[in-house]
Amino acid sequence: MKISVIKSDITTIKVDAIVNAANTSLLGGSGVDGAIHKKGGVEILNACKEIRNKQGSCKVGEAVITTAGKLDAKYVIHTVGPVWNKGGFEKEALLRNCYQNSVILANQNDVKSIAFPNISTGIYKFPKKIAAQIAIGTIKRYKNNNTIEEVIFVCFDEENFSIYEKILKNDTTI
Template sequence: MKSSNVTFFMRVWQGDITQLPVDAIVNAANPSLLGGGGVDGAIHKAAGPDLKQYCAGLGGCNTGEAKLSPGFNLPSQYVVHTVGPVWHGGGDNEAKLLAQCYQNSLLLADREGIVSIAFPAISCGVYGYPARKAAEVAVTALNVALEQCVLSKQIWLVGFDAEQAGIWQQCVANLQQIA
């Protein structure tokens, strides 16, 4: 149950998520957790070969779930791996599954004592999820999950380029107007 003195902030950062000095970064992984393209490949490359070896022992990950590994050579102590949905036009539970990625990642981090966490735009690369729709789902899902957190949170929404960072910024601003 959320304590009344739990605080949080949600901020946007543009750049390489592997360089952000936070407790944990979230990896938009494939189901095997063994590396791939996009942010998944960048995280595996920056963390070094020990990450792939560790992930081989995790037994994969289903869409919407989250698993934890050490960060190895990354500035972050941990990597939270989650598998986003492939976009099929929006009628295949994509929004629900994407929301689960963000919520399960944040709640896993909370259980493990992680305070600062950085999220990429999950499913927006080769999985084809439209960036604005995904960001709206993400910001809403994180706001809901924060109600269940027992630790204060510093949430960073990372855009690898100015366009994605701008989309994150608009969605965070919209959330703040509602709150």
């Protein structure tokens, strides 16, 4: 599995699956969630509404998969990251679950390439370095046990990009 990091807009990446840092409603929001819904179009929203009608909201740490609509991907995997607040082991475990459950869905749908945003590091205020270590560490644990050939961490801001680049270069994951 090839693991890389780029600084870009995740809605422009050509991969089999784009991961969305969604909220529990699955109906779009701000940040990456809003951008994915806006650029992907009504198809994504309608697919999310179907999921809500079947199961209700998406719980923190869980993931669901939909069409990618007008995005240059086959799927969008929506996962709900934790709000940091005072942090702790539980928040870290929930963030780890976001990546694990996204990889599980990707494998079930024969995804070869996947792009992840920096889940929970925006308005949910998860510390960026801890979040990056969790993200990279979780993905590396699945390195030999799945169908995914390429993982791209897509950073919208320079701070996250620098953190991911340094961790990947030095292999310093928790």
